[in-house]
Amino acid sequence: xxxxxxxxxxxxxxxxxxxxxxxxxxxxxxxxxxxxxxxxxxxxxxxxxxxxxxxxxxxxxxxxxxxxxxxxxxxxxxxxxxxxxxxxxxxxxxxxxxxxxxxxxxxxxxxxxxxxxxxxxxxxxxxxxxxxxxxxxxxxxxxxxxxxxxxxxxxxxxxxxxxxxxxxxxxxxxxxxxxxxxxxxxxxxxxxxxxxxxxxxxxxxxxxxxxxxxxxxxxxxxxxxxxxxxxxxxxxxxxxxxxxxxxxxxxxxxxxxxxxxxxxxxxxxxxxxxxxxxxxxxxxxxxxxxxxxxxxxxxxxxxxxxxxxxxxxxxxxxxxxxxxxxxxxxxxxxxx
Amino acid sequence: xxxxxxxxxxxxxxxxxxxxxxxxxxxxxxxxxxxxxxxxxxxxxxxxxxxxxxxxxxxxxxxxxxxxxxxxxxxxxxxxxxxxxxxxxxxxxxxxxxxxxxxxxxxxxxxxxxxxxxxxxxxxxxxxxxxxxxxxxxxxxxxxxxxxxxxxxxxxxxxxxxxxxxxxxxxxxxxxxxxxxxxxxxxxxxxxxxxxxxxxxxxxxxxxxxxxxxxxxxxxxxxxxxxxxxxxxxxxxxxxxxxxxxxxxxxxxxxxxxxxxxxxxxxxxxxxxxxxxxxxxxx
Numbered sequence: 001x002x003x004x005x006x007x008x009x010x011x012x013x014x015x016x017x018x019x020x021x022x023x024x025x026x027x028x029x030x031x032x033x034x035x036x037x038x039x040x041x042x043x044x045x046x047x048x049x050x051x052x053x054x055x056x057x058x059x060x061x062x063x064x065x066x067x068x069x070x071x072x073x074x075x076x077x078x079x080x081x082x083x084x085x086x087x088x089x090x091x092x093x094x095x096x097x098x099x100x101x102x103x104x105x106x107x108x109x110x111x112x113x114x115x116x117x118x119x120x121x122x123x124x125x126x127x128x129x130x131x132x133x134x135x136x137x138x139x140x141x142x143x144x145x146x147x148x149x150x151x152x153x154x155x156x157x158x159x160x161x162x163x164x165x166x167x168x169x170x171x172x173x174x175x176x177x178x179x180x181x182x183x184x185x186x187x188x189x190x191x192x193x194x195x196x197x198x199x200x201x202x203x204x205x206x207x208x209x210x211x212x213x214x215x216x217x218x219x220x221x222x223x224x225x226x227x228x229x230x231x232x233x234x235x236x237x238x239x240x241x242x243x244x245x246x247x248x249x250x251x252x253x254x255x256x257x258x259x260x261x262x263x264x265x266x267x268x269x270x271x272x273x274x275x276x277x278x279x280x281x282x283x284x285x286x287x288x289x290x291x292x293x294x295x296x297x298x299x300x301x302x303x304x305x306x307x308x309x310x311x312x313x314x315x316x317x318x319x320x321x322x323x324x325x326x327x328x329x330x331x332x333x334x335x336x
Numbered sequence: 337x338x339x340x341x342x343x344x345x346x347x348x349x350x351x352x353x354x355x356x357x358x359x360x361x362x363x364x365x366x367x368x369x370x371x372x373x374x375x376x377x378x379x380x381x382x383x384x385x386x387x388x389x390x391x392x393x394x395x396x397x398x399x400x401x402x403x404x405x406x407x408x409x410x411x412x413x414x415x416x417x418x419x420x421x422x423x424x425x426x427x428x429x430x431x432x433x434x435x436x437x438x439x440x441x442x443x444x445x446x447x448x449x450x451x452x453x454x455x456x457x458x459x460x461x462x463x464x465x466x467x468x469x470x471x472x473x474x475x476x477x478x479x480x481x482x483x484x485x486x487x488x489x490x491x492x493x494x495x496x497x498x499x500x501x502x503x504x505x506x507x508x509x510x511x512x513x514x515x516x517x518x519x520x521x522x523x524x525x526x527x528x529x530x531x532x533x534x535x536x537x538x539x540x541x542x543x544x545x546x547x548x549x550x551x552x553x554x555x556x557x558x559x560x561x562x563x564x565x566x567x568x569x570x571x572x573x574x575x576x577x578x579x580x581x582x583x584x585x586x587x588x589x590x591x592x593x594x595x596x597x598x599x600x601x602x603x604x605x606x607x608x609x610x611x612x613x614x615x616x617x618x619x
């Protein structure tokens with residue numbers, strides 16, 4: 001009963017947050033100087049043409065009315081029509097979402113893999129030189145944001161030792177007749193190894209750039225909790241039973257130490273998704289973030305609104321999922 | 337035990353010295369840019385386009401770090417670019433700090449409805465992708481130094497508000513605050529004279545880190561060509577140019593990138609170093 005109540009309250013605050021985001025975006029982008037409609041028409045268009053288009057996009061009404069119309073559309077799944085691309089926003093956005101999701105999930109997996117490995121190495125060889133190296137590496141990785149790591153990677157693996165593609169999501173020459181835009185997942189499902197290799201060669205650097213700072217956070221926190229767990233009685237018991245250090249760390253300490261890290265990864269995952277905006281731009285990766293920057297430059301109000309709301313929904317959903325997971329995994333909270 | 341602590345202290349000192357040293361160098365370079373820059377940062381000469389740095393063959397005297405595709409001197413543009421980067425770091429960092437810390441202090445110490453309102457806004461802010469939000473604000477405000485500063489303050493105040501709120505909350509629960517209250521102090525006075533000095537070390541650390549973040553945000557905005565007017569030299573603008581011509585002239589990307597890398601690293605190492613200094617457990 002209390003669990004249901006917690007979930008209900010959480011859903012309610014999520015809805016309020018999303019509503020707040022919608023209001024702020026709506027107000028902010030309507031302060032934009034410059035008439036987006038005038039920019040779409042060829043020079044020489046008459047006042048009547050402009051007025052007609054304004055009415056078509058609803059820009060002739062008050063902000064409050066525009067918001068109500070937009071909101072009732074959104075609740076029915078209609079996000080309006082993009083001004084620059086002249087297609088429904090929902091269609092454009094859903095076409096790009098898979099690219100961004102695949103990139104984010106790949107980056108998350110890389111971050112967890114690297115972070116956990118670093119933490120295990122640091123714990124296995126603690127109080128020695130290796131731990132110092134691990135600490136300094138993580139500290140460096142954490143201080144530098146994804147944008148800079150992206151540029152460093154472009155130089156290293158795109159220019160001086162060109163092994164990966166520095167722009168795009170997939171080679172245009174490749175024949176891909178997939179039914180969804182989840183190219184990577186579909187390539188895996190269809191066992192198309194050529195597509196998988198091409199996607200990986202494009203995705204590796206942007207995903208790594210996003211993953212490095214998160215990997216550093218994961219390794220720092222996990223190493224900290226591993227170190228604390230290593231002093232607990234049950235770990236000492238496992239040692240006295242004669243288990244080796246590797247077994248004690250991975251089988252006894254790790255399952256207990258990983259819970260706080262899991263929560264943190266969830267929260268940090270939203271920052272990672274936010275980072276895709278500039279990383280996609282840097283690597284000319286055809287995802288939502290790249291489209292968002294174009295939308296801002298083109299003053300495409302309906303498209304900007306749609307993308308920001310979608311990002312906000314992703315963020316709040318991830319946070320919600322983390323909270324739920326935490327309640328489910330942590331028995332003490334279930335009956336609190 | 338004493339040895340271990342000695343080891344712990346030494347890198348802290350070195351870290352502070354190195355990062356402080358680079359930042360001092362940068363401030364000097366930025367302040368004296370008009371006197372020490374070897375060339376005019378805006379001067380174009382298509383005959384001198386894409387000259388390599390001094391140690392390679394085919395250079396021209398005076399262009400130490402080479403030129404970009406329009407023949408503009410990379411070193412001079414970096415020195416002038418440092419001016420904007422540091423201006424943004426100082427002004428935006430300080431303003432973000434003052435606004436965010438004030439709101440965090442109020443929310444954490446007064447609790448009740450001010451806390452509920454501020455925390456609700458923090459929640460909403462956390463649902464925005466920060467880079468997209470910044471780009472959106474610049475599109476609204478129009479390019480310019482103050483637009484960048486406003487954008488940074490608007491997107492990043494929550495960073496201070498969240499941390500300072502938690503700190504103020506834990507300080508507010510301590511006995512010394514209660515005794516100040518019993519002694520007849522006003523709530524607002526207690527906040528300024530008792531809570532603020534105790535959260536000040538955290539504020540200083542966050543401010544240092546924020547300056548590094550401001551430098552990055554400015555670079556990202558000029559990278560997508562939304563910073564200040566396009567002819568002013570900026571590190572982000574140079575990086576964007578270098579990114580497109582990286583296969584022909586790597587130095588246009590590499591040198592501003594190194595400058596940006598060292599600056600961001602220095603601010604964050606300075607912040608971490610200060611954090612260790614202030615932390616009574618480590619001291």
